[in-house]
Amino acid sequence: MSSSSIRFYASWTDAALLEAVALDNRGAFAEVYERYWYRVFALAYRKLKSRETAEELVQELFAALWHKRTEQxxxxxxxYLLAAINHRVLSYIRAYRVRTHYATYCHTVQIETTHETEESLDASDLSAALLRSVELLPEKSKEVFxxxxxxxxxxxxxxxxxxVTSKTVEYHLTKSLKLLRLYLREFMVMLAPFLLFIR
Structure with missing residues (x-):
């Protein structure tokens, strides 16, 4: 893009740029990006403290803006851009917390299993128990999980x-983890007589 065209788009109002973007004008879109990417990035980085993640969410936001240019x-x-990046950051943080909680839970179950028997519980038994437990989940929670x-x-x-809403998805993930924790606890209780026998 020539320097003259960059100066030309720089003089446009946001409303004019959006109209042009809706008509597939890439120059107008490039100006929108140049005009706002740093403010959007700065907000994401301030909340996430991760340059890589902030950059990724900003790129996703502007890609979505381009792909949905005729729809919104x-x-x-x-x-709009600041609210949208804030929403993406919050969604990322919530998803990260769920993933971290689940990983911690799996690690805890693995440690408890190792401590409760002199010989490690066969991993296939635990995997099978987990799969059976997932099948016991309510349909919607099972699908989300x-x-x-x-x-x-x-x-x-x-x-x-x-x-559905993101809040509904988070509800079902939390519910699934609570139920799986309960089901697997019952699995360990059922094994207790056997564990006492082999000690």
Missing amino acids: TIAQLDH RLSRLEHQSVEEIATHLG
């Missing part, structure tokens, strides 16, 4: 896929 009506561009843990979809992706 934006009244005030700066407010499957999409999150087996297909590695984000909370936002699952919400879009199932046509």
Whole structure:
């Protein structure tokens, strides 16, 4: 893009840029990006303290802005972009917490299992118990758990896929983890007589 065209787009209002973007004008979109990317990045970085993650979320936001350019009506561009990046950051943090909680839980179960028997409990037994426990989950919770843990979809992706809110997805993930913790505890209780026998 020539320097003259860059100066030309720089003089446009946000409203004019959005109209041009809706008509597939890449120059106008480049100006939107140049005008706002740092403010959006700075907000994401301030909340996440991770340059790499902040950059990734900013790129996803601007990619979505381009892909949905003909579908959305934006009244005030700066407010829209800052609210949108804030939403993406919060979704990322919530998903990260769920993943971290689940990883910690799995690690804890593994340690407890090792301590409760002189010989390590066969990993296939625990895996089978986990699979059986997943099958006991309510249908909606099971579907959300499957999409999150087996297909590695984000909370936002699952919400879009199932046509529900992110809060509903988080509810089902939390419910699934609580139920699985309960089911696996029952599994360990059932093993107790055997564990006493082999000691």
